[in-house]
Amino acid sequence: MRDVAASAASTGPRVLPRNDPRQYDDLAGEWWRPDGAFAMLHWLAAARAALVPPATRPGELLVDLGCGAGLLAPHLTGKGYRHVGVDLTRSALLQAAEHGVRVVQGDATAVPLPDGCADVVSAGELLEHVPAWPRVVAEACRLLRPGGLLVLDTLNDTALARLVAVRIAERLPTVPRGIHDPRLFVDARELVAECARHGVDLRVRGIRPQVGGLVAWLLRRARTGRPGTTPAGRGPRIVPTPSTAVLYQGWGVRNG
Numbered sequence: 667m668r669d670v671a672a673s674a675a676s677t678g679p680r681v682l683p684r685n686d687p688r689q690y691d692d693l694a695g696e697w698w699r700p701d702g703a704f705a706m707l708h709w710l711a712a713a714r715a716a717l718v719p720p721a722t723r724p725g726e727l728l729v730d731l732g733c734g735a736g737l738l739a740p741h742l743t744g745k746g747y748r749h750v751g752v753d754l755t756r757s758a759l760l761q762a763a764e765h766g767v768r769v770v771q772g773d774a775t776a777v778p779l780p781d782g783c784a785d786v787v788s789a790g791e792l793l794e795h796v797p798a799w800p801r802v803v804a805e806a807c808r809l810l811r812p813g814g815l816l817v818l819d820t821l822n823d824t825a826l827a828r829l830v831a832v833r834i835a836e837r838l839p840t841v842p843r844g845i846h847d848p849r850l851f852v853d854a855r856e857l858v859a860e861c862a863r864h865g866v867d868l869r870v871r872g873i874r875p876q877v878g879g880l881v882a883w884l885l886r887r888a889r890t891g892r893p894g895t896t897p898a899g900r901g902p903r904i905v906p907t908p909s910t911a912v913l914y915q916g917w918g919v920r921n922g
């Protein structure tokens with residue numbers, strides 16, 4: 667395995683270590699391009715938002731840990747939440763704010779928000795980027811009010827995930843090289859146990875892009891030769907799959 671990788675072949679010569687957060691600055695122009703380097707994050711955001719029911723009271727709070735550029739925001743429209751996003755990366759937060767997210771620059775392992783403030787906490791594609799991911803889980807559960815909902819998705823700590831999400835995916839033109847450090851992938855059983863320790867009974871299920879939609883998207887993208895020209899919302903749906911071995915979602919309610 668390489669220790670370093672080009673941050674993004676299309677954006678310049680800077681070479682950064684795997685999972686270096688500065689990659690998100692180099693890729694700042696990609697967040698909202700529907701066929702760009704973060705296209706799959708849009709599909710995953712739609713699938714994550716589907717786990718979030720509409721708010722039952724006015725002004726319920728959804729805290730979006732590692733919110734990036736706020737890709738979850740359009741999928742929450744009409745659900746009635748105040749959407750607060752926490753992220754390390756200022757260039758991403760500036761874009762999240764443009765999409766209606768109230769942003770907080772900070773570390774998801776030490777969030778400057780009070781205990782029990784959140785009706786929903788989301789951690790989409792975040793845990794596999796944080797060396798101390800159990801601390802993010804502890805923070806997510808601390809922020810949740812009793813009865814509040816945790817939703818997340820991440821990559822499993824398996825040989826198959828390393829093969830698919832790093833060795834294969836990073837050869838595709840659509841996936842930034844070096845964006846993941848496979849040493850940080852998150853064992854699903856350990857995650858469930860960690861959530862239980864903090865009062866959340868997490869259920870998990872495997873997810874993947876729907877194959878026909880993915881092939882159609884890749885073909886369309888190759889045909890246009892101009893990434894970003896395909897209309898938004900035309901990517902594949904994310905669907906459940908029997909195995910959690912690569913990508914999985916988790917959701918659970920905080921006890922108490």
Ligand SMILES: C[S@@+](CC[C@H](N)C(=O)[O-])C[C@H]1O[C@@H](n2cnc3c(N)ncnc32)[C@H](O)[C@@H]1O
Pocket residue numbers: 687690707708710711731732733734735736737738752753754755758772773774775789790791792795796
């Ligand atoms: C793969 S992106 C996912 C962004 C967003 N959740 C989404 O699905 O579109 C990972 C994000 O996590 C952020 N991040 C990484 N480590 C973090 C930390 N310790 N605290 C807060 N944000 C972090 C990065 O800046 C980046 O925006």
